[in-house]
Amino acid sequence: MKDASAPTAPQTIYLKDYAAPHHWVDTVHLTFTLAPQATRVLSRIAFVPNAENPGDLVLNGEQLTLLSLRIDGESVEYAVTDTHLTVAQADLPSGAFTFEAEVEISPQTNTALEGLYMSSGMYCTQCEAEGFRKITYYPDRPDVMGVFTVRVESELPVLLSNGNPVASGKGWAEWHDPWKKPAYLFALVAGDLIAHNDSFTTMSGKEVDLNIYVRKGDEDKCAFGMAALKASMTWDEEVYGREYDLDIFNIVAVDDFNMGAMENKGLNIFNSSCVLASPETSTDATFERVEGIIAHEYFHNWTGNRITCRDWFQLCLKEGLTVYRDQMFSGDMRSHPVKRIEEVLQLRARQFREDNGPLAHPVRPESFVEINNFYTATVYEKGAEIIGMLRRLVGDEAYYAGCALYFDRFDGQAVTIEDWLACFAQVTGRDLAQFQQWYSQAGTPRLSVTEAFSGDSFTLTFTQETPPTPGQAVKKPQVLPIAVGLIAADGTEVLPTTVLEMTQASQSFTFSGLAARPTASILRDFSAPVILTRDIDATTRAFLLAHDTDPFNKWEMGRMLAKDTLIAMITRNEAPAGDYLDALKAVLTDDSLDPAFRALTLGLPSQDDLAQTLFDAGQTPDPMAIYEAREALRHALAHHFADVLPDLFAQLDAGTFKPDADGSGKRSLRMSVLSLLSLIDAGKAAQGLFESADNMTEQAGSLLALLGAGKGEEELASFYAQWFHDRLVMDKWFMMQVATAAPLEAAQIVAKLTQHADFNAKNPNRFRAVFGALAANHAGFHAPDGGGYKLLADALIDLDSLNPQTTARLCTAFETWRRYDGDRQSMIRDQLMRILAKPDLSRDTTEMVTRILG
Ligand code: PHE
Numbered sequence: 001m002k003d004a005s006a007p008t009a010p011q012t013i014y015l016k017d018y019a020a021p022h023h024w025v026d027t028v029h030l031t032f033t034l035a036p037q038a039t040r041v042l043s044r045i046a047f048v049p050n051a052e053n054p055g056d057l058v059l060n061g062e063q064l065t066l067l068s069l070r071i072d073g074e075s076v077e078y079a080v081t082d083t084h085l086t087v088a089q090a091d092l093p094s095g096a097f098t099f100e101a102e103v104e105i106s107p108q109t110n111t112a113l114e115g116l117y118m119s120s121g122m123y124c125t126q127c128e129a130e131g132f133r134k135i136t137y138y139p140d141r142p143d144v145m146g147v148f149t150v151r152v153e154s155e156l157p158v159l160l161s162n163g164n165p166v167a168s169g170k171g172w173a174e175w176h177d178p179w180k181k182p183a184y185l186f187a188l189v190a191g192d193l194i195a196h197n198d199s200f201t202t203m204s205g206k207e208v209d210l211n212i213y214v215r216k217g218d219e220d221k222c223a224f225g226m227a228a229l230k231a232s233m234t235w236d237e238e239v240y241g242r243e244y245d246l247d248i249f250n251i252v253a254v255d256d257f258n259m260g261a262m263e264n265k266g267l268n269i270f271n272s273s274c275v276l277a278s279p280e281t282s283t284d285a286t287f288e289r290v291e292g293i294i295a296h297e298y299f300h301n302w303t304g305n306r307i308t309c310r311d312w313f314q315l316c317l318k319e320g321l322t323v324y325r326d327q328m329f330s331g332d333m334r335s336h337p338v339k340r341i342e343e344v345l346q347l348r349a350r351q352f353r354e355d356n357g358p359l360a361h362p363v364r365p366e367s368f369v370e371i372n373n374f375y376t377a378t379v380y381e382k383g384a385e386i387i388g389m390l391r392r393l394v395g396d397e398a399y400y401a402g403c404a405l406y407f408d409r410f411d412g413q414a415v416t417i418e419d420w421l422a423c424f425a426q427v428t429g430r431d432l433a434q435f436q437q438w439y440s441q442a443g444t445p446r447l448s449v450t451e452a453f454s455g456d457s458f459t460l461t462f463t464q465e466t467p468p469t470p471g472q473a474v475k476k477p478q479v480l481p482i483a484v485g486l487i488a489a490d491g492t493e494v495l496p497t498t499v500l501e502m503t504q505a506s507q508s509f510t511f512s513g514l515a516a517r518p519t520a521s522i523l524r525d526f527s528a529p530v531i532l533t534r535d536i537d538a539t540t541r542a543f544l545l546a547h548d549t550d551p552f553n554k555w556e557m558g559r560m561l562a563k564d565t566l567i568a569m570i571t572r573n574e575a576p577a578g579d580y581l582d583a584l585k586a587v588l589t590d591d592s593l594d595p596a597f598r599a600l601t602l603g604l605p606s607q608d609d610l611a612q613t614l615f616d617a618g619q620t621p622d623p624m625a626i627y628e629a630r631e632a633l634r635h636a637l638a639h640h641f642a643d644v645l646p647d648l649f650a651q652l653d654a655g656t657f658k659p660d661a662d663g664s665g666k667r668s669l670r671m672s673v674l675s676l677l678s679l680i681d682a683g684k685a686a687q688g689l690f691e692s693a694d695n696m697t698e699q700a701g702s703l704l705a706l707l708g709a710g711k712g713e714e715e716l717a718s719f720y721a722q723w724f725h726d727r728l729v730m731d732k733w734f735m736m737q738v739a740t741a742a743p744l745e746a747a748q749i750v751a752k753l754t755q756h757a758d759f760n761a762k763n764p765n766r767f768r769a770v771f772g773a774l775a776a777n778h779a780g781f782h783a784p785d786g787g788g789y790k791l792l793a794d795a796l797i798d799l800d801s802l803n804p805q806t807t808a809r810l811c812t813a814f815e816t817w818r819r820y821d822g823d824r825q826s827m828i829r830d831q832l833m834r835i836l837a838k839p840d841l842s843r844d845t846t847e848m849v850t851r852i853l854g
């Protein structure tokens, strides 16, 4: 063999450089002999030369110790670097051949949680995007698909892999997956696990065995996830006609996981925080998240697994579509309007933030250094918005017909965005060329509107403009579906929701036959991911808040009133407007409205949102001023509502805990009420609820209310005493303290918590509970002395050696640095430079910090 050469410098990969591989894979046989520091992986891979692109055999492989290698049973010449193994074309047989290799790997020392690693005594894998190359030599790219047979040897009682079980005996088990798949969908699990078992009969009458595997002690937290899985299976049959395709579907809960969950074929692996749920330990928000993520991973079986991505630039092909599908599922399970508002809150908080800063990138990026850095809100959430816009433009019927054509035409293939859109072009006869720009043009379009009324005609004139983003100075107009409705002065709707299709930079739409000037409700249901500016006075907003039939816009009007109020308080030191307080009180006390909706309307814009709003208006946001104004408004609301809060708190008792839309809606409003009430009743109601609560929503909710009112010291201690043994609840304990820390105390509190015996930087959930919460505590993170910045940079520098993926992700805390004043900017730049100067900084973090610095 030739010697390992010097480490390969990180390279930028471009979409335009895509080329098919030199070899395809037919079948793969893997034998794992598990041992914590010396696992053996024996591979036998049947390769077929790609006649259309002949060349060397190029395999990926990282951190592997190669023990043996044979081709068709013979030894051959090969070259190995720290990233690749190559056999020259001249040294290969002329046709198909069998490649055999044995490597050794060390799961126990794998703290990056990518490839095969250990978590709480169990073995598990994470291969997306490029983790399989840390398991064995393989063409680790999604367009190479093979049929896998896997043998696992270990004394551990539960041994799992993809597909159907073939045979097992003492110390071994064999699995076979009949569906060809790319390596990123490979999975293996071995551990002392307990199964929560159930079964599902598919639409064609096939019986599927369902299991959720957990560690001892977690058995009582599986029932909700199992019900969500069965609901997802039914939904995908009923709505998309998609049936499950194996005899068994397994889910495994893992404590140490970089992301939420992973859709490995027939063996989904979940961050335990995204699958385990019980009323005593989980909040309503967790139940909702579990339901959505179980659905998401299950839906990937068709959108991702049966039809996968040609290359990683096409990531949104599976993720945008699958997020859209899980959103629709959750809406059907719960409430569409409430879900939509929650989606938009998320989209604005994460995607708009990204799209308006140095990390902005197209939904289908054109280049990357480390693909892990592109599992972003843009790819996922904006990717889902694009699907929603497509559906709005073509209509429901054509949407489902296009999906059916896609499933039919591309089943078993690795495809592109062009392939996806071609199905809708064919079904509708539409030219989708301009629409396709949504995948290639980064940035959030600004949409402005003017209104005119003359005779019996009302005209809306829209203008769109997308600001420059890194690498894209000039933007073209996008296709925008703009849903509008018109409302008469007496509150009746004179034009029900109508979708206008805007394609030009500027465009007018006229509605005739109107008796009087109507009030327009624009961008209903948030029909396009844009920032809408509209000259509209507080009276019209209050009118729409009271009368709009579109729940999203009704909520949006309340939100805009809140924002205007806060901006006036921040910039002009004004007192909160009485009109706003009254309008909000009307919503709060309107029993005809869904409590979940009332809670959302009561919620104030985040500090981060206000900072971006000020920045967009040409001002330099002052985090302390934003914090003070928001606190002042909370107190003003509490006093203005003082006469109704205690009664509301009493009435909203949801009774026996059920994690459904109804119960969670009531509790959500009740907790909003409690957090205000705690500002004026010395914490009495919250203390009472904390003592008596029989569910985590109210226990954590009352503790948060107390902490938010500067109280709760004792309750925090008793919460710890009750829950120190439960990791997921302890994550909340850590998180709540940081989230509610006063600005000048946040860094100190974080520093103290990292010294706590239960802090463990190697566990991504715990690290995020502390440092993710620090980044989210706007005024605390941006405290004037820069202590928050330094603390986070210190932690990221240490974590990078252990876990580059989670480190790089948390660097996004700094992505908004250009919004702030010169002092803050230079303090942040210093910290970013300090991170960059760390010897051997990972490729992940290097790319992120470099892009953030711009
Ligand atoms: N593909 C996973 C999902 O969206 C996310 C993921 C990516 C998980 C990379 C792990 C690693 O469902």
Ligand code: ZN
Residues within 6 Å of the ligand: 296, 300, 318, 319, 322
């Ligand atoms: Zn996904």
